[in-house]
Amino acid sequence: MAGVILRDVRKIYPSGFEAIKGIGLEVGDGQFCVLVGPSGCGKSTLLRMVAGLETISGGEIDIGGRIVNQIEPAERDIAMVFQNYALYPHMSVYNNMAYGLRNRGMAKPEIDTRVQEAARILEIGPMLDRKPGQLSGGQRQRVAMGRAIVRQPKVFLFDEPLSNLDAKLRIAMRVEIRKLQRRLNTTSIYVTHDQLEAMTLADILVVMNGGQVEQIGNPLEIYQKP
Numbered sequence: 001m002a003g004v005i006l007r008d009v010r011k012i013y014p015s016g017f018e019a020i021k022g023i024g025l026e027v028g029d030g031q032f033c034v035l036v037g038p039s040g041c042g043k044s045t046l047l048r049m050v051a052g053l054e055t056i057s058g059g060e061i062d063i064g065g066r067i068v069n070q071i072e073p074a075e076r077d078i079a080m081v082f083q084n085y086a087l088y089p090h091m092s093v094y095n096n097m098a099y100g101l102r103n104r105g106m107a108k109p110e111i112d113t114r115v116q117e118a119a120r121i122l123e124i125g126p127m128l129d130r131k132p133g134q135l136s137g138g139q140r141q142r143v144a145m146g147r148a149i150v151r152q153p154k155v156f157l158f159d160e161p162l163s164n165l166d167a168k169l170r171i172a173m174r175v176e177i178r179k180l181q182r183r184l185n186t187t188s189i190y191v192t193h194d195q196l197e198a199m200t201l202a203d204i205l206v207v208m209n210g211g212q213v214e215q216i217g218n219p220l221e222i223y224q225k226p
């Protein structure tokens with residue numbers, strides 16, 4: 001496990017646009033942090049910087065005592081779940097989950113143990129031989145989660161993972177994600193524009209606006225203020 005600390009983090013895109021204007025934030029070991037705010041406020045940019053997918057223009061991001069820019073991509077112990085799931089359409093569910101582990105040269109029995117365990121937790125055991133195209137939206141979302149879980153990362157990053165699901169499924173999955181995170185106790189940063197989702201999931205809620213933090217605290221503090 002590892003906490004995540006942001007120190008005066010800034011992002012200026014090559015266009016000159018300042019998307020993140022100096023954000024400081026501390027997410028403790030095993031905490032679930034939700035970034036919420038209107039479209040365009042910089043949530044995705046911030047998450048991508050933590051993931052090492054976007055360069056950092058100023059400040060630094062510390063994951064478990066190591067500075068993100070200085071960690072080799074292969075050593076970044078992070079798993080990200082995307083809005084569009086980003087599954088490989090021609091691969092079975094099993095292989096979608098196993099792929100990243102094989103690439104790291106993990107031994108087959110260990111891969112199998114991890115995939116089977118993730119499939120059991122996520123209740124997709126019977127679907128391991130199917131292709132993503134043969135699954136419902138909710139099942140695909142589970143596979144995307146499974147692919148993150150099997151890596152046993154120090155940090156989970158979620159970029160609006162439920163926004164492609166219908167309202168009913170979104171609520172069910174949000175409860176499941178919370179349960180899963182409690183069980184695995186993995187430090188998580190979760191981006192959403194849905195306030196209800198943010199309130200349900202967050203230990204720490206970060207309300208962003210215009211590339212800055214507007215409010216930060218636990219959900220009750222933030223939403224029960226007069």
Ligand code: ADP
Nearest residue numbers: 013015017019038039040041042043044045046
């Ligand atoms: P959010 O995830 O909160 O919707 P983003 O992080 O995607 O916001 O975007 C924050 C701001 O940065 C937006 O105004 C967006 O238009 C701008 N932006 C995002 N990507 C780029 C880019 N590659 N070049 C220039 N501006 C960008």
Ligand code: ADP
Nearest residue numbers: 090091092093094095098108112115127128129
């Ligand atoms: P491909 O579809 O790319 O030909 P396979 O389906 O043959 O790949 O599987 C590749 C590897 O993953 C094989 O070594 C196989 O043992 C393992 N595998 C695939 N599906 C399962 C499964 N449901 N349970 C256990 N191992 C599986």
